[in-house]
Amino acid sequence: MKKFFMFFVVFVLLMSVPVLAKGGSSGGTVVKPKVMETETEPLDCESFATIKERVKCRLENGQQEETTPEPCRQLAIATKCVQYYKDSIECYDLNGKEKDQCFKTRAGFTTKDVKAERARGEPSLGAIRYYALALLYDLEERAEDAVDDGRLTSDEGAELIADIVSIKVKILEKAPVSDIRKEVAALQAKWPSTIR
């Protein structure tokens, strides 16, 4: 009976293949939490002081519970920002023009391209800002995938994602576009050629 019990335990362990999936390293909704291989207490990534440390923690340990996405924190429009993150999650499974259409629709576009949308005047600015966030989140997903398959270390990935979060915050805070451009140019310059 003892032997049977031992065998059962070994069998169950063998069948428990760990599920590794990206889970939004800059916070937000838990898409799929990474399953811890050991029975240790999950690390509280929120306890770290800097964005880069929190992102690195989530890249290495996954996200166990829903948190406010990093760029939406300390914003007056936090609720709307969080809702946009939730609404646009399914867009990242799409590709090509369908992905772009999904980003724009969820951002509130009533036209198909940014120029046409801007021609609508002042009310379109909010939608255009959310669309920019979606593009940045897409880059973030690419960096996360690169960490998952070993093309980047978690430290390198966290650095890129922290830069992306910083740009998103500037966009949401309506910082001067010249400042945003500088950060985007710096990000593009350091973007590894291995991440397409």
Added chain:
Amino acid sequence: MRILLLLLIIGMIVLSACGEKMTIPEVSDPPVTENRPVVEQPDDYTDIQTAEDDFEALDETLDELE
């Protein structure tokens, strides 16, 4: 001996479960996509395939925020 027997039984259960998932559909089955509604392909949307496409679209977007 009993352990061997148990191993055999469990092995058979696992194999039969896997076999069920891998069943090849009959030739007469219609293609899966046949009854799907035709998805309208957008004309003027940006084709986002790579990080470079993201950066390019971001650049155009920032132009409109200036």
